[in-house]
Amino acid sequence: MDITQLPTPALIVDFDKMKNNLREMQQRIDALELKLRPHTKAHKNPAIAQMQIDAGAQGICTAKLGEAEVMAAGGINDILITTPIAGKNKIQRLVKLYQQYPDYRFIQVIDHQQHVIDIAQAATEAGICIELMIEVESGQQRCGVEIGNDLVSLIEAINYSDGVSYVGLQAYSGHLQHIKGYQERNTQARTVVEDLFNYINTVLKPKGLAPDIISGGGTGTYAAYQGLGFSEIQAGSYLFMDTTYQAIGDENNQDQNNQFDVALKVLSTVISHPTPQRAVIDAGMKCLSIDLGMPKVEGDSTLSYKTGGDEHGIINLLDGHEPLQIGQQLILLPSHCDTTLNNFDTLYAIRGTEVIEQFPILGRGRSD
Ligand SMILES: Cc1ncc(COP(=O)(O)O)c(C=O)c1O
Incomplete structure (x- = not known):
C-alpha cells in the first residue's frame, strides 16, 4: 500500500531510520x-520491544502497570515499572502479573514506606516475593525519596519485610533531558547525581545496603553516565526522536542532535484553503501533541503549523508561496513523540512512500 491510500491523520514511522x-x-x-x-x-x-531486546537490550521499562500488562501479554519477560503504584486494585494486579508469568521478571519502583507495607502484605498473602526498586530524588522533584536517612530506612524496611526484596535504585533526571548543548547537559547530569553516588559509597556500601542495579538516564543524558556507577540506561525517545530532541545538540553540534534521526511523523491532508496565506489540515490536538511546541512541516521550512483546535491544524503560507492543493498530503514532524504516539491506534512503518508494516499501539491509553 502507498501512503496516499492511508486515511489521515495517520501515524507513520520511517522504518529504516527507526531501526x-x-x-x-x-x-x-x-x-x-x-x-x-x-x-x-x-x-x-511488544513487537518493537522485542526488536530492542534482540538488538541487545536488557529487558524494558514501562511507565505504568497497564503498559506492563500489555508488554507481558506480548511475551516481554523482563519489565521495570518506573512509576510507583498505590491502592488495592494496582497492587493486586501486580501480584497477578507475578502469578500469571512466574518465569518473568517484574520490578516495581516505589519511594515510600507505605508502598513497602502494602505491597509486602499482598505479596505475602499470595506467597510470592516482589522485587522493588527505590526511586531517589535526582533533581526533578517529582517522585523520589530524599537521599539520606529516609533512603536508608526505606531499604531497611524492604529488607526486614517478607514478600519484597530490594534490587536497586532509580535516579531519572527528566528535567535535564532537553538542555541545549552537549557539554552543558552532561555536566549538569553528572553534577545532579554526585550526592547520590557519594552517599552510596560512604553510607550504603559500609552498611551493606549497596544497590545491585542503578537505573536512570534518557535520550538527552545517557552519555554522561559512563563510569559513574549507573548500571542501566532507561532511554526511550531515541527510537523515534522528535523536533525537541533534535534541537538539543550533540557532541559535534551545539544546535542539532544528529545522533538519531527523526523517524516518527504524522501524515495529514489539506482539507481547506480559505485564503492564500492559510490552509487547513485534518491534524489537530487530538493527534499532534503540542505540549513541547508546534510540529514542523516536513520538507518546507517556510510553512508553519498553528493549532486550529481538536481536529484542525492551520498552515500559514508566506506571501507568494504556491497554494497547496485540497486533498494534498502534508507530513508533520511532532515536537513530542511519546504524547503524539499515544493518540493513535496504529503505527504504519513506511519505506519511501510504501507502507511495509503495521504495529498496533497496544499500550495506547494504558496509563492505568
Ligand atoms: C522514569 C523515566 N525513565 C526514562 C525515560 C525516557 O526518557 P527519554 O524518552 O527522554 O529517553 C522517561 C521519560 O519520560 C522516564 O520518565
Missing part, C-alpha cells in the same frame, strides 16, 4: 559499558 536509531543507541550504550533498558512508553508495542 538505525535502535541499533545506534544500543551500540552507544555498549561502548559506555552500560546496559540498555529502553523505555517503551515511547512505542507501547
Whole structure:
C-alpha cells in the first residue's frame, strides 16, 4: 500500500531510520559499558520491544502497570515499572502479573514506606516475593525519596519485610533531558547525581545496603553516565526522536542532535484553503501533541503549523508561496513523540512512500 491510500491523520514511522536509531543507541550504550533498558512508553508495542531486546537490550521499562500488562501479554519477560503504584486494585494486579508469568521478571519502583507495607502484605498473602526498586530524588522533584536517612530506612524496611526484596535504585533526571548543548547537559547530569553516588559509597556500601542495579538516564543524558556507577540506561525517545530532541545538540553540534534521526511523523491532508496565506489540515490536538511546541512541516521550512483546535491544524503560507492543493498530503514532524504516539491506534512503518508494516499501539491509553 502507498501512503496516499492511508486515511489521515495517520501515524507513520520511517522504518529504516527507526531501526538505525535502535541499533545506534544500543551500540552507544555498549561502548559506555552500560546496559540498555529502553523505555517503551515511547512505542507501547511488544513487537518493537522485542526488536530492542534482540538488538541487545536488557529487558524494558514501562511507565505504568497497564503498559506492563500489555508488554507481558506480548511475551516481554523482563519489565521495570518506573512509576510507583498505590491502592488495592494496582497492587493486586501486580501480584497477578507475578502469578500469571512466574518465569518473568517484574520490578516495581516505589519511594515510600507505605508502598513497602502494602505491597509486602499482598505479596505475602499470595506467597510470592516482589522485587522493588527505590526511586531517589535526582533533581526533578517529582517522585523520589530524599537521599539520606529516609533512603536508608526505606531499604531497611524492604529488607526486614517478607514478600519484597530490594534490587536497586532509580535516579531519572527528566528535567535535564532537553538542555541545549552537549557539554552543558552532561555536566549538569553528572553534577545532579554526585550526592547520590557519594552517599552510596560512604553510607550504603559500609552498611551493606549497596544497590545491585542503578537505573536512570534518557535520550538527552545517557552519555554522561559512563563510569559513574549507573548500571542501566532507561532511554526511550531515541527510537523515534522528535523536533525537541533534535534541537538539543550533540557532541559535534551545539544546535542539532544528529545522533538519531527523526523517524516518527504524522501524515495529514489539506482539507481547506480559505485564503492564500492559510490552509487547513485534518491534524489537530487530538493527534499532534503540542505540549513541547508546534510540529514542523516536513520538507518546507517556510510553512508553519498553528493549532486550529481538536481536529484542525492551520498552515500559514508566506506571501507568494504556491497554494497547496485540497486533498494534498502534508507530513508533520511532532515536537513530542511519546504524547503524539499515544493518540493513535496504529503505527504504519513506511519505506519511501510504501507502507511495509503495521504495529498496533497496544499500550495506547494504558496509563492505568
Ligand atoms: C522514569 C523515566 N525513565 C526514562 C525515560 C525516557 O526518557 P527519554 O524518552 O527522554 O529517553 C522517561 C521519560 O519520560 C522516564 O520518565
